[in-house]
Amino acid sequence: MKRKLFIFSLLSFVIVSFRSVNEIQFEVPNNFPKPVYNFSKNPLSENKIQLGRALFYDPILSRNNMISCASCHSQFSAFTHVDHALSHGIEDKSGFRNSPALMNMAWQKSFMRDGAINHLDAQSLAPITNPVEMDENIAHVVAKLQISKLYPQLFFKAFGDSTITGEHTLKAISQFMLTLVSANSKYDSVMQKQSVFNEQENKGYILFKKNCSMCHTEPLFTNDEFRNNGLKIDTTLNDYGRYRVTKNKADSLKFKVPTLRNIEFSYPYMHDGRFKKLSQVINHYANGIEKSKTLANELQKPILLTANEKVDIIAFLLTLSDKSFLFNPKYFCPKEIFSEATKN
Amino acid sequence: MLLSFITFTNAINAQSASTIGFSFAYGSRVLNIDDSLNIPNDSTFLRITELKFYISNIQFLKNGEVVLEEKNSFHLVDANQIIPNQILVENKQNIAFDEIKFDLGIDSITNVSGAMGGDLDPTKGMYWTWQNGYINFKLEGTSQLCKTRNNEFTFHLGGYQQPYYCLQTLHFKTNNSSTINFKLDVQKILNQVDLAKTNHVMSPSEEAVTLSKIVANAFNLLQN
Numbered sequence: 108m109k110r111k112l113f114i115f116s117l118l119s120f121v122i123v124s125f126r127s128v129n130e131i132q133f134e135v136p137n138n139f140p141k142p143v144y145n146f147s148k149n150p151l152s153e154n155k156i157q158l159g160r161a162l163f164y165d166p167i168l169s170r171n172n173m174i175s176c177a178s179c180h181s182q183f184s185a186f187t188h189v190d191h192a193l194s195h196g197i198e199d200k201s202g203f204r205n206s207p208a209l210m211n212m213a214w215q216k217s218f219m220r221d222g223a224i225n226h227l228d229a230q231s232l233a234p235i236t237n238p239v240e241m242d243e244n245i246a247h248v249v250a251k252l253q254i255s256k257l258y259p260q261l262f263f264k265a266f267g268d269s270t271i272t273g274e275h276t277l278k279a280i281s282q283f284m285l286t287l288v289s290a291n292s293k294y295d296s297v298m299q300k301q302s303v304f305n306e307q308e309n310k311g312y313i314l315f316k317k318n319c320s321m322c323h324t325e326p327l328f329t330n331d332e333f334r335n336n337g338l339k340i341d342t343t344l345n346d347y348g349r350y351r352v353t354k355n356k357a358d359s360l361k362f363k364v365p366t367l368r369n370i371e372f373s374y375p376y377m378h379d380g381r382f383k384k385l386s387q388v389i390n391h392y393a394n395g396i397e398k399s400k401t402l403a404n405e406l407q408k409p410i411l412l413t414a415n416e417k418v419d420i421i422a423f424l425l426t427l428s429d430k431s432f433l434f435n436p437k438y439f440c441p442k443e444i445f446s447e448a449t450k451n
Numbered sequence: 452m453l454l455s456f457i458t459f460t461n462a463i464n465a466q467s468a469s470t471i472g473f474s475f476a477y478g479s480r481v482l483n484i485d486d487s488l489n490i491p492n493d494s495t496f497l498r499i500t501e502l503k504f505y506i507s508n509i510q511f512l513k514n515g516e517v518v519l520e521e522k523n524s525f526h527l528v529d530a531n532q533i534i535p536n537q538i539l540v541e542n543k544q545n546i547a548f549d550e551i552k553f554d555l556g557i558d559s560i561t562n563v564s565g566a567m568g569g570d571l572d573p574t575k576g577m578y579w580t581w582q583n584g585y586i587n588f589k590l591e592g593t594s595q596l597c598k599t600r601n602n603e604f605t606f607h608l609g610g611y612q613q614p615y616y617c618l619q620t621l622h623f624k625t626n627n628s629s630t631i632n633f634k635l636d637v638q639k640i641l642n643q644v645d646l647a648k649t650n651h652v653m654s655p656s657e658e659a660v661t662l663s664k665i666v667a668n669a670f671n672l673l674q675n
Contacts, residue, residue: 148565228565229583232573236580246574273574277566352582354615354656 129154133213136290138298138326142213144227144285149278151285154265157441159283161261162276164440167251168231169197169241176234176280179206182438185369186210186287192380196240203344205380208373210289210432211366216331220362220378223352231280245273252276257448289368289432290326297426298326304426311423314416318392321405322364328427333361334403337396341379348378359401371428385424389417467543470630471509471551473528473536474673475502478638484531494595495646496602499637501591502530503577504666505557505570509540511548519546525557527570527577547627555667556587556618562611582654584611587618588666590637596646604646608663610655617659619667632673639669 131151135142162168166175179194180186186209188194194206204220218224224233234240235248252258253271263269265279296302304312315323324330333349340346340360349358362378376382382391393412396402412420432438475482477499480489485500506526511519521540528536557571562584566573577586588608597604610617625631643665652658 145565223582225563225583226565229573229578229580232578232580232583244576245578246576249574272568273572274566274568277573281565353612 131156133285134288136288136295136326138295139211139290140214140327143216144213144281146285149228149281151282152265154261155279155282156286157444158258158261158265159279159281160438160441161257161444162280163283165445167255168235168243168248170243171197173197174241176231177440179234179240180209182435183372183433184208185289185373185433187373189372189374192375194240196234196237197242200239202237202239203346204378205375207363207365208369209284210287210368211327212284212287214327214331217363221349221352222333222363227281227284228277230284231277245276249273249276255448257444261444287432287438289429291431292368292429293426294423295326295429304423307419307422308426309423310416311419311421312426314412314420315423318410318412319420322403323367328367329364332364333358334364334405335360335399335401336362336392337398337402337406338377338381338391339395339397341381344379346379357401360399361401367424368427369429369433371425372433385421386417389420393417467541467545468629469511469540469542471506471538471540471553472630472632473506474632474634475530476634476636476638478636482530482637497592497594497641499530499590499592501589502635502637504528504555504588505577505585506538506553506555507557507561508552508554509538510552511540511542511546512550512552513546513548515550517552518548524553525561525567525570527575542629549624549627550622551625551631552620552622554618554620555663555670556609557585557611558618559611559616561585579607579609579654584655585609588663590640590666594646594650597650598647599650604650605653606662607653608659608666610659612655615655615657615660617655617663619663621667621670623672625672634671634673636669636671640665 129152131153133142133146133151163176166172166178168175174197179188179196181189183189188206192205193201193203195201207220212218212227215227218227218230219233224230232245235243235245249271252262258271259269262271262275262279266275268275293302293304297304322330322332322334335348338360347359349361350356352358370376370385374383374385376385376388382388389412392406392410396406396409477488477490482488482499482502484502485498488497488499490497504527506528507524509521509524510517519540519542526538530536561567561571571585577589578584579586586607586609588606590606592604593602594604595602608617640662644662649658652662
């Protein structure tokens with residue numbers, strides 16, 4: 108009996124150590140709050156992250172095997188679809204919104220411009236299924252992955268099971284997205300007293316805190332809520348935002364407040380990509396607010412800015428660029444994984 | 452999950468488990484997916500092409516108190532299955548009960564908990580994608596009453612947030628039996644739906660809530 112107990116304890120020790128070797132602790136940047144994502148239900152591991160990274164860059168997720176997540180979310184533009192007001196997917200079909208930039212996903216309660224998705228794991232299903240994005244379905248994706256040369260072994264490495272499921276596919280993609288953390292901008296180093304703003308940036312920061320930070324709350328630069336920011340409705344799209352999800356009139360024209368991190372690179376701006384330049388965005392808040400019943404409380408009083416002050420705010424916004432994020436090799440297309448598969 | 456569950460529980464002595472079964476009918480007729488219902492003088496040529504739903508949170512009660520409940524209780528029931536739709540709930544101690552309770556659909560917490568496996572895996576086709584959440588109940592078919600493409604009607608009922616919360620809790624008084632069989636009568640549902648007007652419900656809405664209540668009332672406990 109004692110011997111059995113000993114073997115049992117030894118075995119459990121081995122299992123526990125195996126787990127702890129493979130599991131990676133999610134690192135929360137110094138000035139950031141506690142993440143929203145529940146890591147205990149999807150503990151990070153290097154193999155799962157790498158599987159998710161391969162899936163993120165693999166067009167196998169789309170009906171015609173030509174569109175990947177990265178098609179509309181490219182790293183150099185903070186994982187958005189640069190240069191396109193409305194993002195386009197399969198067979199050049201156009202969507203009705205600008206694809207959101209992807210970063211700091213672990214701190215988001217909901218996803219999409221209208222918050223239609225309540226959990227990061229469920230997020231990828233939307234573009235996979237959307238007829239103008241990837242036009243696939245998850246059951247068929249799983250079938251394609253299962254007969255591929257590459258994926259059964261990657262799933263085995265990641266989950267200890269080469270039988271591929273929707274759950275494991277989605278959780279792996281989540282893991283890669285969770286690693287997309289941007290917290291290394293000039294702003295961050297100033298906050299950590301490792302750097303200083305120049306005079307213009309400093310003026311801009313003071314103006315930002317007075318006029319913008321109620322919604323674009325530091326350090327994530329979003330309060331993760333929905334607001335009507337006074338954009339005139341585009342009658343070619345008639346997009347009422349959050350109302351589409353809740354069917355509640357009080358939510359009409361409200362959209363998720365986006366982060367401003369890496370905004371220098373994530374143009375065009377707004378849910379429909381109507382502004383190409385940051386100066387147009389600032390001009391909208393200073394001069395272009397359209398009053399309506401659901402206009403954000405924060406925008407009821409006009410934001411008065413001189414021409415110089417507008418430039419100061421932009422100077423501050425540029426301190427939110429994080430080159431170590433935009434060019435981090437950990438997020439590159441994993442060519443080594445794909446070339447390994449073609450060799451075999 | 453259902454399949455593996457059945458195989459797994461086969462080993463359990465029938466005495467120490469309760470079997471919950473589901474059968475499907477259209478009034479007095481047996482309902483087979485895709486087959487003609489053979490309703491005399493039916494000018495609408497009614498046919499059911501899909502009938503799937505989630506049963507969850509199965510509990511047994513005695514004098515109003517929960518005495519036995521199934522852990523991780525989520526089951527996808529599909530009328531288009533060759534094997535009978537049976538759920539085995541282990542009852543090792545032969546606990547006596549006089550009532551059974553279960554949910555039709557998936558609760559709110561599970562709906563906001565991300566990707567799940569087994570019967571809850573999104574590959575099962577019971578999951579919405581543009582606005583995520585589980586579909587509690589699917590009924591599809593054709594009727595000449597529907598002036599739609601191929602005369603199709605599609606009811607995908609679900610919604611985990613108020614005011615469009617669709618989950619229904621069903622209670623039935625039962626004798627202390629090891630087999631409990633339910634019949635879902637689709638006629639009871641369609642009798643209360645004007646298919647000419649309502650034939651396409653596919654998102655959380657007031658109609659989905661109303662229909663979910665109608666569906667809940669179409670389950671009958673068959674007396675042994």
